[in-house]
């Protein structure tokens with residue numbers, strides 16, 4: 169196997185080499201890519217493996233200079249020479265739909281372990297002093313940890329969701345025994361659940377496997393909890409996109425938790441599946457400071473056409489400039505259609521893009537607040553840039569993230585849906601006004617930004633933890 173990766177300047181020097189295995193979805197590949205660059209900053213060589221399908225998407229949306237850097241290692245920055253991506257087939261046919269996470273995981277499980285094992289063996293024969301010492305896998309890629317163990321390598325998990333949901337996983341037997349949930353994960357009582365010392369109580373609707381209206385997905389997610397539990401318990405390191413100052417008791421949940429967040433791209437490639445539209449940055453340059461609502465809902469949230477109309481009209485009703493990310497697949501099976509006359513009416517103050525350079529947008533001085541689905545990466549990015557959050561959770565951990573944001577750290581407000589779950593335009597206007605006039609939220613947001621920055625700086629808690637981890641895997 170051609171590994172296409174050598175750096176003659178390092179030939180006599182043994183360095184650590186890690187293999188990263190993210191689940192093939194945007195909210196997983198992106199933080200893994202960011203982790204790759206953070207590790208490269210610590211002089212660690214990184215090989216990230218993903219599926220050919222995802223690789224092709226990433227290469228299409230990456231800047232050509234970075235693609236060249238990945239493949240041929242020319243005179244790029246030192247740390248960029250330390251990162252490469254290797255694609256494997258995912259076992260599906262070219263035309264198969266890849267949105268079905270369960271089908272995708274099954275197929276990957278069938279074919280990828282073989283490729284991974286071959287890769288590790290080949291690399292460790294060819295790259296004498298740069299052998300892969302450790303596999304860092306997503307919690308949904310436990311098979312990669314089994315291969316690491318089989319080949320005598322170290323294994324670590326990188327948990328990309330919010331560690332706020334770890335207590336739900338770790339206390340699953342308690343939930344069952346005390347009758348908090350049924351054997352299918354459905355809550356039995358409408359009572360809040362205390363999770364840990366300082367995190368807010370969890371309402372039963374916020375159990376991360378809870379998928380009202382989609383029992384088969386709920387069953388699959390709930391059935392996976394014991395596997396997550398086993399992996400978390402048995403792995404020596406569980407790297408988390410979290411920082412101690414956010415809530416120190418998270419590290420008491422398990423002795424192996426290593427907080428290394430916020431994991432940010434800081435201008436490096438972050439494995440986007442869509443092409444970032446940089447025109448929104450020059451558009452932001454033309455807006456007044458702290459005036460713009462940034463609305464983006466991650467990579468997999470979906471809206472009904474009715475809800476999208478209400479959202480559009482809500483943005484219009486706020487009377488404020490807005491930057492709105494409307495992914496081509498934001499509406500299930502269709503292209504989004506805007507309400508009649510909407511684009512003309514907001515032409516002077518609305519900018520719509522398919523995918524934004526999100527970190528740069530959030531760091532832009534014109535941004536006033538972030539209307540978010542509360543995905544964990546997006547939450548950490550908003551929190552790190554000191555932007556007040558308007559929460560519109562959609563799935564999984566996002567519901568409890570919303571509670572941590574609004575009731576725990578008090579850095580945002582929640583948009584409530586009506587009895588049919590629809591968030592009205594009036595609710596949006598009301599909450600935007602409330603959020604932007606709240607002195608308490610503004611102060612908390614700035615404090616949080618400072619804590620996040622401090623933890624990531626040299627000598628900060630997350631930097632020290634990452635360095636310590638790197639020392640241990642050599």
Ligand code: UDP
Nearest residue numbers: 195466467468493523524526543544545546
């Ligand atoms: N993102 C981006 N541009 C966009 C929207 C999102 O780069 O226009 C990135 C965002 O910065 C984050 C990731 O996509 O790193 C989304 O991950 P998250 O965990 O927030 O949500 P998910 O996509 O998993 O629902």
